[in-house]
Amino acid sequence: MPVEQNDDHSLVTRTQAGDVAAFEALVRRYERWVFSLTLRMVGDRGEAEDMAQEVFLKAYRGLPRFKGNSRFSTWLYAIASHHCLNHLQGRRRRPAASARGSAGVAGEDLPAAERLPDEAPRADDLLEREELARIVQTELTFLTEEHRLILILRDIQGLAYHEIAETLGVELGTVRSRLHRARAAMRERLEAHLSVG
Amino acid sequence: MTCDEAREAFSEFHDDMLSGARLMDLTQHLDECPDCRAEWAAFSMSVQVVSGLGMADPPPGFAARVRQQIEAPPWWRRLARTLFVPLPVKIPIHVVALAVLSFAGLMLFQRSPELRREAEVRVAPSAPGVRQAPPASRTPAPPSAGRERAAPSGTGARPPEAPSKLERAEGEAAPPAASAPPPPAPMPLEKRARAPSSLPEEAPKSKSAAPLTPPQTGVGRSAEPQATAEDLRLPLGGLAAPARPPAEPGGAAEDLRPPPGRLQTSTLPQAQSQGAAVGPTTPAPAAGAGPARQSSVPTMSPDVLFSAAATQYAQQEYDRAIEGFKTFIATHPQDARVADARYLLGDSYFLRRRYAEAIPEFDTLIRQFPNSSRVPAALYRGGQARLSLGDRAGCQLLRDVATRYPQAREAASAREDLSTRCP
Numbered sequence: 001m002p003v004e005q006n007d008d009h010s011l012v013t014r015t016q017a018g019d020v021a022a023f024e025a026l027v028r029r030y031e032r033w034v035f036s037l038t039l040r041m042v043g044d045r046g047e048a049e050d051m052a053q054e055v056f057l058k059a060y061r062g063l064p065r066f067k068g069n070s071r072f073s074t075w076l077y078a079i080a081s082h083h084c085l086n087h088l089q090g091r092r093r094r095p096a097a098s099a100r101g102s103a104g105v106a107g108e109d110l111p112a113a114e115r116l117p118d119e120a121p122r123a124d125d126l127l128e129r130e131e132l133a134r135i136v137q138t139e140l141t142f143l144t145e146e147h148r149l150i151l152i153l154r155d156i157q158g159l160a161y162h163e164i165a166e167t168l169g170v171e172l173g174t175v176r177s178r179l180h181r182a183r184a185a186m187r188e189r190l191e192a193h194l195s196v197g
Numbered sequence: 198m199t200c201d202e203a204r205e206a207f208s209e210f211h212d213d214m215l216s217g218a219r220l221m222d223l224t225q226h227l228d229e230c231p232d233c234r235a236e237w238a239a240f241s242m243s244v245q246v247v248s249g250l251g252m253a254d255p256p257p258g259f260a261a262r263v264r265q266q267i268e269a270p271p272w273w274r275r276l277a278r279t280l281f282v283p284l285p286v287k288i289p290i291h292v293v294a295l296a297v298l299s300f301a302g303l304m305l306f307q308r309s310p311e312l313r314r315e316a317e318v319r320v321a322p323s324a325p326g327v328r329q330a331p332p333a334s335r336t337p338a339p340p341s342a343g344r345e346r347a348a349p350s351g352t353g354a355r356p357p358e359a360p361s362k363l364e365r366a367e368g369e370a371a372p373p374a375a376s377a378p379p380p381p382a383p384m385p386l387e388k389r390a391r392a393p394s395s396l397p398e399e400a401p402k403s404k405s406a407a408p409l410t411p412p413q414t415g416v417g418r419s420a421e422p423q424a425t426a427e428d429l430r431l432p433l434g435g436l437a438a439p440a441r442p443p444a445e446p447g448g449a450a451e452d453l454r455p456p457p458g459r460l461q462t463s464t465l466p467q468a469q470s471q472g473a474a475v476g477p478t479t480p481a482p483a484a485g486a487g488p489a490r491q492s493s494v495p496t497m498s499p500d501v502l503f504s505a506a507a508t509q510y511a512q513q514e515y516d517r518a519i520e521g522f523k524t525f526i527a528t529h530p531q532d533a534r535v536a537d538a539r540y541l542l543g544d545s546y547f548l549r550r551r552y553a554e555a556i557p558e559f560d561t562l563i564r565q566f567p568n569s570s571r572v573p574a575a576l577y578r579g580g581q582a583r584l585s586l587g588d589r590a591g592c593q594l595l596r597d598v599a600t601r602y603p604q605a606r607e608a609a610s611a612r613e614d615l616s617t618r619c620p
Contacts, residue, residue: 020264020267020268021264023264023267024260024261024263024264027259027260027263027264028260031255031259031260031263032252032253032254032255033252035253035254035255035259036251036252036253039253040250040253045256049255049256049259052255052259053259053262053263053266056263057263057266057267060267132246132249133249133250136246136247136249136250137250140247151247154212155244155247155248156247156248156250156251156252157252161212161214176208176209176214179208180205180207180208180209183207183208183211183240183243183244184204184207184208184240186243186244186247187239187240187243187244190243190246191239191243194239194242194243194246
């Protein structure tokens with residue numbers, strides 16, 4: 001994750017001094033990262049955009065209290081991660097919204113297995129295809145929120161183990177074990193769609 | 198290394214986090230175990246596929262929208278802008294809306310007898326002349342049109358002649374109006390003395406012979422109305438009685454309960470069933486509420502009228518009970534229950550703290566039905582009402598109860614009141 005720490009620091013300082021343009025620059029720098037996280041977590045672009053905006057608004061309001069003890073990126077990842085977890089937990093308490101969220105990605109309501117051809121192609125061939133991306137995204141939403149989050153942070157967002165531990169506020173050993181369980185769960189879900197040979 | 202141990206290490210193996218002996222054990226196990234090799238291939242492919250999802254680009258203009266939200270004015274400013282901008286348009290709209298609402302409120306007030314009566318009751322205690330007029334000639338609170346029509350001449354008007362002992366005593370003992378403290382302001386309905394919890398619900402339903410017990414009034418007993426009575430007595434100087442200790446639970450209700458056997462709850466279902474036969478859809482409780490409803494009054498049977506009013510009384514809807522009993526008395530003056538209705542009418546006024554209106558009803562009952570079993574209760578209540586207005590003529594009435602009706606239920610309460618309020 002290429003992050004220009006020095007630029008972050010100056011932008012943060014300017015934002016704390018009331019420069020909204022500086023914060024907009026921070027948003028531009030991290031919008032892709034935050035939006036990807038929210039999109040992979042909820043699977044709906046509109047909802048993901050709203051969530052990403054809320055993450056940045058929270059960050060803007062919290063910046064006056066940001067002391068710089070950690071990197072801005074880690075601080076922002078933590079806000080985004082917790083916002084996603086809170087959002088999904090709140091949606092779970094609202095059955096209608098939850099049903100919409102688990103219905104799939106981009107309007108795909110059918111289970112992934114029903115959309116797959118009888119003879120599944122090799123993963124390398126499918127990877128470029130949009131359909132496999134949809135399948136993976138759909139199967140992601142069936143994982144628990146914690147497994148989904150750690151899988152996205154590591155395998156999609158590319159965070160290192162220690163960054164994940166700092167972002168989630170857990171021990172390194174917890175990251176290892178949780179990531180392994182998440183990958184194993186995802187491997188079981190994808191088993192029906194992939195052929196190894 | 199077992200298969201389970203090998204598979205537990207897949208994740209770290211994928212991320213190149215294994216080293217040393219553990220890494221060598223795993224690679225050796227994968228070489229030797231075809232099942233684990235296949236499982237590793239599937240695991241690795243799964244991770245690879247997930248990684249292939251990649252990052253997603255946000256919609257164009259995302260950062261600008263975030264900035265817009267940050268720079269958006271606070272909610273109160275947006276609200277003010279919505280309400281008042283543009284000023285030349287919004288202000289006239291608000292003025293017109295306010296005028297329409299005010300007019301509607303005024304019309305509602307004028308056409309609603311209940312609201313008017315509430316307002317009149319609130320105003321009445323501050324008028325010093327209310328207590329000056331003797332009860333017989335005193336006019337009730339400004340009547341609504343419906344009430345005037347409901348009261349026929351002869352029954353509603355009380356003749357000023359033939360003053361009873363009560364009235365003479367009252368006239369002699371009435372203190373100057375200037376020194377009289379104002380009557381207490383009416384309390385909110387929910388703060389008034391309440392009936393025993395089971396009564397309002399059971400009275401209309403019960404078929405037992407239990408007497409219909411009026412809700413407990415606080416006058417002279419419960420804390421809140423007693424405090425008001427104490428306030429009234431304070432300006433009388435040495436005549437003020439010491440504060441009475443709180444009575445046992447239910448004691449006040451016992452004292453203020455009308456004599457037993459007068460109005461049986463068993464009559465209510467019967468009356469209601471008869472009323473249902475006459476006209477099941479007739480809105481009996483609202484019979485005397487207004488001119489429009491009055492037109493249907495003559496068609497209603499006395500049973501319906503009486504039972505409806507008695508039910509409202511039992512349910513502490515005293516304003517409606519007052520209208521009901523007045524309509525009953527006005528339309529069926531020869532009915533055998535007129536004495537009961539008159540007593541309950543007066544008691545409804547009393548429980549609404551409309552003492553000035555309650556007193557004439559009790560006096561009329563005593564005058565018209567001197568042999569009624571309601572007389573001791575009417576005397577007692579009339580005495581309490583006068584004392585609550587600061588009129589010590591009430592003491593004479595209490596003495597009458599204690600001496601003329603020593604066996605009556607009210608006699609003990611009257612004696613107690615005499616000792617505390619009429620020393």
